[in-house]
Amino acid sequence: MTPSNDIAEIEEAKISGNYSARKIQRWNPSSIYATSLDNTTNNDAIHMNLPENHISPAQMYSTDSGKMFHAGSICIIMVGLPGRGKTNLSISLCRYLRWLGVRTELFHLGDYRRKNTDLNNASDLNFNKLNSNSYFSLNPENSKIKILKQEIKNELINDILTFFQSSNGQIAIYDAINGISNERNNLYNIFKSKNIKCLFIESIIDDLNLLNDNIKDAVNSPDYKSWDPKDALINFQNRIKSNESYYENLNSKSENLPFIQSFNFGEKILINDLKHDFLATKIIYYLLNAKIKSHSIYFARCSLNKLNFKDDPPITDSGKIYIKKIFDTLSTDFSNNKIPNDLVVWTSTRLRTIQSSQIFKDAGCTVIHRPELTQLNPGAAEGLTDEELNKKFHDSYLSHESDPYHHRYPRAESYHDLALKIEPLILEMEKLPYDILIIADETIIRIFYGYLMASNAKDIPMIEFPQNEIIKITYHTYNNAIKKLVVEGIDKD
Structure with a gap:
């Protein structure tokens, strides 16, 4: 039998242990990956197309194709009226899946519409006057607008297909209303014909306070x-009204589609015709934890960062001065x-x-103390200095130089170990609706930053967080934003 492309070729393990050694190095990008990411550490990279050499911080393994084994290609199709938190x-889901190592891309219909039209300058369609009703209706009366909308959707669908066929894509997320049953079935058939599985996720909000x-x-x-x-608020409310009379909820009786309905962001979830494979289970669990987020996560380094790992002394007088300055600066x-x-x-559980x-x-x-927040x-x-490391652990030193994110010295942890360790905290962070301050070592802050800003794993060990700065990362609908608060009277390091 000829092996399929989805089956990994395994060779005998060269080192004893509970793992299988693949023919490529476990964490190095395969030879098909050639480009590099121009990383700007102050920008959220979630809307950037994944470079071919991207390695995710919590990626469990690497493969020649860049895909997880046995998961196939999946198009997640969002469903929901405007204002239901689909975007x-x-x-948020894209950020989490990329973190896990799933090659995921976002396809927002609104981005394609904005690229092809100008709400304030489209005289041939009288777009400015129509934007509160005809264009944004699921059933526009204007024939030119119907044609335009279909052309824009076709462009998006073709880009999704290209992502799967030419970019080693595994999950595409199609963000739009998708509120007509017949159109959903057409999408399902299009992707099925290309051997791409579909998962429809409908966001329903019936809590009026949450909706407002x-x-x-x-x-x-x-x-x-x-x-x-x-x-803007009046216009957006008109968009909702223009869709409500045509919108059709997902319905297991009339649509034989695999779907998840999420009520009030994880308050209740209904599942229909869904195989509980690894990725589906991860997605369901994430949806149970995901909330609408507009709060901030603050990061401050702890004091006494030069101590040996096992040392656990009480706070010093200089440490008390330091944390008081952190408190006062954060207050502003x-x-x-x-x-x-x-x-x-x-904080960690260190004294x-x-x-x-x-x-x-x-x-x-x-205040909550987490053992997972203990430094690397x-x-x-x-x-040991670099010179001493090179002399005492020469081969290991060279491996660390090549891949400081995944390499670990004897009896040590790697950054990748930290990423796997704090995944439960990341899900808890996604669920909390309040501002959070994390006081931790720089090694821990790097990992959280890598998640919140969709960083490539190879960049994380090099990101610096000075002692005299509090880093504030604020959730926004379209991207996360950074602000730095300078702590006066504290040295940079």
Whole structure:
């Protein structure tokens, strides 16, 4: 029998252990990968097309194709009325899947529409007057608009097919209303004919308070970047009204499609005709944890970063001064220069970090100590200079130079180990609706940053977080944004 392309070719393990050694090096990109990412550490890379040499921080293994074995190609098709958080959910899900090592791309119909039309300058369609009803209706009366909409959808679908066929893509996320049953079935048949599985995810919000909050956030869309906020809100509400009478919910009785219905962002989930394979299970679990996010995650380095890994002394006087300056600087980022009671603070279980967090506990904050936030264990490399490492562990030193993210010295941890260790915290971070302050070693902050900014694993070990800065990463609908708060009176390192 001729092996299929989805089956890995395995060779006998060269080193004893509970793993299989593939013919390519486990973490190195295959020879088909040639380009490199021009990484800018202050920008969220979630909307960048994945470079061919991209390695995800929590990727479990690498393959010649860049795909996970036995998972196939999947097109996730979002479904939902405007203002139901589809774009927020699409981007969050893409971020998580990329983190796991799944080659995932976003395809927002709104981006394609904006590329092909100008809401304020399309005289042939009188677009500016129509944008609150005809164009954004699921059933526009204007024949020219119907043709235009179909052309734009066809362009998006062709790009999805190209992603699977030419870019080693594994999951495409198609973000649009997709509110007509017949059109959903047509999409299913198109992708099925190309051996691409479909998974429909419908976001339903029947909590009026949550819906109103989400509609207010939706007017931050690129469509409204030059609009008066009140006019934008009215226009967006008109978009919703123009779709409600035509919109059809996913229905297992009338549509034999694999789908997930998520109510109020994970409050309740209904599943229809879905095989519970690895990726489907990960997606379901993520949807149970994902929330609408518009809060911020703050990162501050802990004091006494030069101690040996096993040392655990109490906080020093200089450490108390340091954390007080962190507290005061962070306060300036909130209204009335006051730390809010609903700020959640995470630290490791080291004595000095527990004691450092007391100032936040006294301010009424919830403080949680996590063993997963303990810094990277350097093992036998602790305290050694580069010259000493090269002499004592020459081969290991060369491996570390080649891949500092995945390599570990004897009895040490790698950054990849840290990424796998903190995955439960990432899911908890996705679920919490409050601002979070994480006080941790620079090695831990690098991993969280890599997740929130969709970084390539190879860049993470080189990202620097000075001691005199608090890093603020704020969730937005379309991308995460960074702000740096300088802590006066503290040395950079």
